[in-house]
Amino acid sequence: MTERNRGPHVLVRSPGPAAGTVAGRRDGLNGRRRRSVTGSPWTPYFFLAPAALYLVVFQLVPLLQEVWLSFTRTTLLNPTFSAWVGTANFQSIFANPAFRQTLLTTLVYVLACVVGSVGLGLGVALLLNGRFPGRPVARSLVTIPWAAPGIAVALIAVWMFNPQYGILTRLLRAVGIDPGASGVLDNPQLALGAILVTTIWQLVPFVAVVLLSALQAVPQELVEAAQVDGAGRWTIFRVVTWQVLKPTIGLVAVLMTIWSLRRFELIWLMTRGGPIGSTRTLVIDLYAQAFESKQLGTAAAIGMVGIVISLIVIVGSQLVARAAAKEA
Amino acid sequence: MPASPSYRVRALSVLALFSVGAGSLAGCSSSPSGSTGDASAKPEAATITIAASTLGDPGRGPALQKLIDEYNASQDLVKVEPASVPYPTFGQTILTQMGGGEGPDLVRFDMPEFEAAASSGLLEPLENKIDAKKLNLIPGPDKYLTVDGHRYGVVFEDSNYGMYFNKDLVPTAPTTFDEFLKAAKDATKGDAFGLAFRQTQAEEAGVWQDIFNYVLGFGGNWSDGTKLTINSPKVVEGLKAYQQLYDANVIPKGADAATFRKMFTDGKIGMELNNGGYVSHVASTNPNLNFSVARIPFPVKKQGALLAPIVTNVNSKHKDADLDFINWLLQPAQQVKLQEVLGASSVATPTERSAASLQKFPFLPALDELTDTGVPQIVEGFGQYTPDIRHVVVTEVLAALQGQQDMNAAMEKAQKQAEDLVGK
Structure with missing residues (x-):
C-alpha cells in the first residue's frame, strides 16, 4: 500500500508530524502498528544501518578518542604513546591567561557573527521578498559571497585590507579612521573587526536565502487581515512575519554559532x-x-571546551524553543 | 636415539633465530654506506622517496630533479622518486606522517623540524655510517646535526643570510648599522622603500628568521645552550635596532614577504636581509635588476643560516638505499652540482664555484665566507621547543612594535613564558 492511497487523513495533518514520519504514519493508521513494506520488522534497521555506521565510525569513535586524548599527554611526533595525566591539560589551559583571552575573543567573534549575519541576512531577505524590477537577478547575485571558496575570500580580503594599496584601508582613511602604518590586519584594535566584516559578508547570503524561503510560508491571508485591521508594517512584521520566521531564525542562529565556533x-x-x-x-x-606545539593532548582539551560550548548552545536553544512552543 | 619432535622443533627454532640474527648482522655490516662513504657496497634493489621543499621551488626544483635523475641513471638498484608535499605545510605534513610510522624515506628538513624529529626518535642515527673527516664535511654547520650525542643527518643546504641591495637605490653597501639606517632612510622616497622585513603575526616564522639576524648581529642569542637568555641586554639591543628601523618608516609596513619580494625584484626596495637561496629567485624573476649581496653590516659578524639537513626516516624500509643516495650526494662531483642547483647556498663540503657562476654573481664568495659564522634559526639546547619559544618571542616583539610595551619589558615577559614552556 502506498502513502497516498492510505487516505486523506494522513496527508492533511500538516503542520503536525509530516505524513511520511513514523509519528505521522502511526497517527494516520489510528495507532495500528503497520507492517513494514517488505514485511520484516528489521527492514528499518537495515536502512538505518549505513547512516548509523557512518556516525559511529566517523563521529562517535573520533569523539571518544578526543575525549580520551584530552586526559593524556600525547605528542604529534609519537601519537601511539599516551601518558594518562587526568585533568592536567584542562588545568593548564584554564590557568593560562592567554587561553582566557582566547575564550573571550571566541565569544565576541561568535556573538558578532551570529548577530551580524542573522540581522543583515533578515534585512536582505525582507528586501528580496519585496517586489522590485530585477528581483530574480538580485536573488541570484546575493548568493555569490556564499558560493565563493573561503580561501579565495580570505586572500582577497587580505589584499583589500593591504596597508599600502588596499581599497578598504583607503576607504577607512577617507572616513577618518586611521588604521596606522601597518594596516588594519596588524592593528590589535581593528583586526578582529576586519575578520568579522569578511565573515559576515560571506555568511549573510546563506542566512538571507534560508530566511527568504521561510518568508514564503508567511500566510498572506493573515497579512491581509492585519492590514484590514489597520496594522502598520512594523506590527505586521512583529505579529505575523516574526512568528513564522522564529523557528527558522533559531535554527539559523544555532548553525551560525556552531560554524563560527569552528571557523578556521x-x-x-x-x-x-x-x-x-x-x-x-x-x-x-x-x-x-596540535601542529605547532605538537601537543595533541592539550589540543584535544581545547577541542573539548569547544564541544562543551557547542552543546550548551544546542541544548540552550532547544530549551528556549521548547519553552516558546509551550507558551504558544 | 632419534630426537623427539619437540626437541627437533626447538633445535630448528634456535637455528632459525641464529640465521635471522646472522642475516641481520650481515645486513648491517654489508650496508653499502655503512662503510662511511664507501660507495662500492651495493644496496638491495628498492624504490625510495625523497621529500624536499626545494623540489617545489620553480627556480631550483627542476635542477634538483635532474640531479636525482642522474643518480637513478648511475645505477640499476635504487630508484629515488620525489614525494609530493605542499610547501606551506611541509614540516607539519612530514612530521605527522613520520609520527604515524609512515613518511618518505629521505627528507630535507629545516632545523626546527629536524630538532623535533631527532629528539622524538623519528630519525635514523647516522654516526656509525657517516665519517665526517673522510667526507670532509664543513664542521661549522655540521656540528648542529648531532642531537644528544647522535648524528641524525648531513648538510643538504646551508644558506647564509646576507644583505641584498639594489645598487640603483643603495649605490654603496653600508658597513655599519648607522650607515645601514641612513641608507634605508635615503632610499625611501616616492613609492620606493629603503628596506623590507617581515613584521606581522601572520608571518610568525618569517619574523623569527628576520629578528634572528638582528639578535646575532648585536652579539646576542636566545640561549647559551643550557639556559634561555631571551631577556639578555644584547638580545634586547638587537631587537631595539630592529624596532628602530620599523619606527623609521623605511619599510612597507604590513606588506608580507611575497609582496615586498615582488617589490624588490621590481626595483622598489633598497635592501633586504635574506638567505642565499634568494639569489636564484631574484635573478630569474628580474634578470636586469642591478643588485648585489654583502655581509649584514651589524657590529658582530654572526648571522642566521637556513641550515637544511638531509635525513633518513627511521620508518624507512630501505635504509641501505637511503644511505647510498646520501653518500652519492656527498661525493665531490655531486656536491659541486648540488651547489650549482642551490644557487648561492653552501653544501656539506667545501666546493669550488664555477667560473660561470662567479661571473654571473661575483658576490658569491662573500656569502660562502659566512658559512662558519652562520647560526641555524633554532634555540640552541632547546631545539624541540623552538616553535613555541618563537611564538612567545614574536608575539611580544610585535606587541613592542605596536607600542604596547617597550622592548625590555617585552623580552622579560617572553623570558618568563619561555621558561615556563621548557620547565627551566
Whole structure:
C-alpha cells in the first residue's frame, strides 16, 4: 500500500508530524502498528544501518578518542604513546591567561557573527521578498559571497585590507579612521573587526536565502487581515512575519554559532590569530597546539571546551524553543 | 636415539633465530654506506622517496630533479622518486606522517623540524655510517646535526643570510648599522622603500628568521645552550635596532614577504636581509635588476643560516638505499652540482664555484665566507621547543612594535613564558 492511497487523513495533518514520519504514519493508521513494506520488522534497521555506521565510525569513535586524548599527554611526533595525566591539560589551559583571552575573543567573534549575519541576512531577505524590477537577478547575485571558496575570500580580503594599496584601508582613511602604518590586519584594535566584516559578508547570503524561503510560508491571508485591521508594517512584521520566521531564525542562529565556533581558514589566512593574539579563537589555538606545539593532548582539551560550548548552545536553544512552543 | 619432535622443533627454532640474527648482522655490516662513504657496497634493489621543499621551488626544483635523475641513471638498484608535499605545510605534513610510522624515506628538513624529529626518535642515527673527516664535511654547520650525542643527518643546504641591495637605490653597501639606517632612510622616497622585513603575526616564522639576524648581529642569542637568555641586554639591543628601523618608516609596513619580494625584484626596495637561496629567485624573476649581496653590516659578524639537513626516516624500509643516495650526494662531483642547483647556498663540503657562476654573481664568495659564522634559526639546547619559544618571542616583539610595551619589558615577559614552556 502506498502513502497516498492510505487516505486523506494522513496527508492533511500538516503542520503536525509530516505524513511520511513514523509519528505521522502511526497517527494516520489510528495507532495500528503497520507492517513494514517488505514485511520484516528489521527492514528499518537495515536502512538505518549505513547512516548509523557512518556516525559511529566517523563521529562517535573520533569523539571518544578526543575525549580520551584530552586526559593524556600525547605528542604529534609519537601519537601511539599516551601518558594518562587526568585533568592536567584542562588545568593548564584554564590557568593560562592567554587561553582566557582566547575564550573571550571566541565569544565576541561568535556573538558578532551570529548577530551580524542573522540581522543583515533578515534585512536582505525582507528586501528580496519585496517586489522590485530585477528581483530574480538580485536573488541570484546575493548568493555569490556564499558560493565563493573561503580561501579565495580570505586572500582577497587580505589584499583589500593591504596597508599600502588596499581599497578598504583607503576607504577607512577617507572616513577618518586611521588604521596606522601597518594596516588594519596588524592593528590589535581593528583586526578582529576586519575578520568579522569578511565573515559576515560571506555568511549573510546563506542566512538571507534560508530566511527568504521561510518568508514564503508567511500566510498572506493573515497579512491581509492585519492590514484590514489597520496594522502598520512594523506590527505586521512583529505579529505575523516574526512568528513564522522564529523557528527558522533559531535554527539559523544555532548553525551560525556552531560554524563560527569552528571557523578556521578565514582567520588563519588573514591573521593567524594575531596581532598579539587579538584574533586567536579556540580553533586557531587548537591548531597551534596540535601542529605547532605538537601537543595533541592539550589540543584535544581545547577541542573539548569547544564541544562543551557547542552543546550548551544546542541544548540552550532547544530549551528556549521548547519553552516558546509551550507558551504558544 | 632419534630426537623427539619437540626437541627437533626447538633445535630448528634456535637455528632459525641464529640465521635471522646472522642475516641481520650481515645486513648491517654489508650496508653499502655503512662503510662511511664507501660507495662500492651495493644496496638491495628498492624504490625510495625523497621529500624536499626545494623540489617545489620553480627556480631550483627542476635542477634538483635532474640531479636525482642522474643518480637513478648511475645505477640499476635504487630508484629515488620525489614525494609530493605542499610547501606551506611541509614540516607539519612530514612530521605527522613520520609520527604515524609512515613518511618518505629521505627528507630535507629545516632545523626546527629536524630538532623535533631527532629528539622524538623519528630519525635514523647516522654516526656509525657517516665519517665526517673522510667526507670532509664543513664542521661549522655540521656540528648542529648531532642531537644528544647522535648524528641524525648531513648538510643538504646551508644558506647564509646576507644583505641584498639594489645598487640603483643603495649605490654603496653600508658597513655599519648607522650607515645601514641612513641608507634605508635615503632610499625611501616616492613609492620606493629603503628596506623590507617581515613584521606581522601572520608571518610568525618569517619574523623569527628576520629578528634572528638582528639578535646575532648585536652579539646576542636566545640561549647559551643550557639556559634561555631571551631577556639578555644584547638580545634586547638587537631587537631595539630592529624596532628602530620599523619606527623609521623605511619599510612597507604590513606588506608580507611575497609582496615586498615582488617589490624588490621590481626595483622598489633598497635592501633586504635574506638567505642565499634568494639569489636564484631574484635573478630569474628580474634578470636586469642591478643588485648585489654583502655581509649584514651589524657590529658582530654572526648571522642566521637556513641550515637544511638531509635525513633518513627511521620508518624507512630501505635504509641501505637511503644511505647510498646520501653518500652519492656527498661525493665531490655531486656536491659541486648540488651547489650549482642551490644557487648561492653552501653544501656539506667545501666546493669550488664555477667560473660561470662567479661571473654571473661575483658576490658569491662573500656569502660562502659566512658559512662558519652562520647560526641555524633554532634555540640552541632547546631545539624541540623552538616553535613555541618563537611564538612567545614574536608575539611580544610585535606587541613592542605596536607600542604596547617597550622592548625590555617585552623580552622579560617572553623570558618568563619561555621558561615556563621548557620547565627551566
